[in-house]
Amino acid sequence: MLKACVNGARGPQEHPALPMTAAELAYDVAAVAAVGVDAVHLHVKDKQGADTLDGTALAAVLTSVRAAAPGVPVGVTTGAWALPDADARVAAIRSWRKLAVLPDFASVNWHEDGADEVAAALLAIGVGVEAGLWHAEAVEAWLASPVRDRCLRVLLELPDGLDAPAVDAEAGRLLDLVRGVGSTVGGLVLLHGEGSSSWPALRVAGRLGLWTRIGLEDVLVLPDGSTAPDNAALVGAARELLADAHRSGRTGETSTA
Numbered sequence: 001m002l003k004a005c006v007n008g009a010r011g012p013q014e015h016p017a018l019p020m021t022a023a024e025l026a027y028d029v030a031a032v033a034a035v036g037v038d039a040v041h042l043h044v045k046d047k048q049g050a051d052t053l054d055g056t057a058l059a060a061v062l063t064s065v066r067a068a069a070p071g072v073p074v075g076v077t078t079g080a081w082a083l084p085d086a087d088a089r090v091a092a093i094r095s096w097r098k099l100a101v102l103p104d105f106a107s108v109n110w111h112e113d114g115a116d117e118v119a120a121a122l123l124a125i126g127v128g129v130e131a132g133l134w135h136a137e138a139v140e141a142w143l144a145s146p147v148r149d150r151c152l153r154v155l156l157e158l159p160d161g162l163d164a165p166a167v168d169a170e171a172g173r174l175l176d177l178v179r180g181v182g183s184t185v186g187g188l189v190l191l192h193g194e195g196s197s198s199w200p201a202l203r204v205a206g207r208l209g210l211w212t213r214i215g216l217e218d219v220l221v222l223p224d225g226s227t228a229p230d231n232a233a234l235v236g237a238a239r240e241l242l243a244d245a246h247r248s249g250r251t252g253e254t255s256t257a
Helices: 022-035 055-068 086-098 115-124 136-143 164-178 195-208 231-247
Strands: 002-005 039-042 074-077 105-109 128-133 153-157 189-192 212-214
Touching (some): 002 231, 022 039, 022 055, 022 231, 055 074, 055 086, 105 115, 115 128, 128 136, 164 189, 164 195, 189 195, 189 212, 212 231
Parallel strands (some): 002 212, 039 074, 074 105, 105 128, 128 153, 153 189
């Protein structure tokens, strides 16, 4: 699986092609779907360009995106930066129950306060949960979570600043931590990086047969270091790298984590 993460918490000043509005997100999702993605992760924005969990804004984005790219699973963030108070985040998610349209899944960061309650609120309204695990402490918190077994998949997220050898080492360390509970999440692990670790993490994911993602949320440059013109270009480059891994027989064993 290759997921496109099309905007993230970035602002429009960071890249001229970063999609912000419902119309821009719909256009971008259609573009990456044409190149070949299995799902999309996006951040809904308010009028000032900040991430929001507002239900009206969410419904507008989902309606536009699904009209432009029918059948593409769409996920959103529940990051604490959008609404720092955990109780307020839970209340916002519960209010989505009234919407005519819901995301297919949402990411929950297990290093943030209230992760268990946020995940439970999503599950209660029928939205799948991706467990965002940024480091070993987050893995430990997720392993102890009462909703762990109900998560759709695990997202192992590697930080900016890592080079390729460090990505290999950190990916192996986090995979070892979650290994052995794969049956509880269908064996689905998505490995991705941020900034310098993005392309090395994608290569590791391809070698190990893990799900992965790419997009302007995670990285602004192509594998050769040149600025990416848009999300579709990043997805196209990722598809080429993953195909090379498959052709060369370097996919390795599929993770059971």
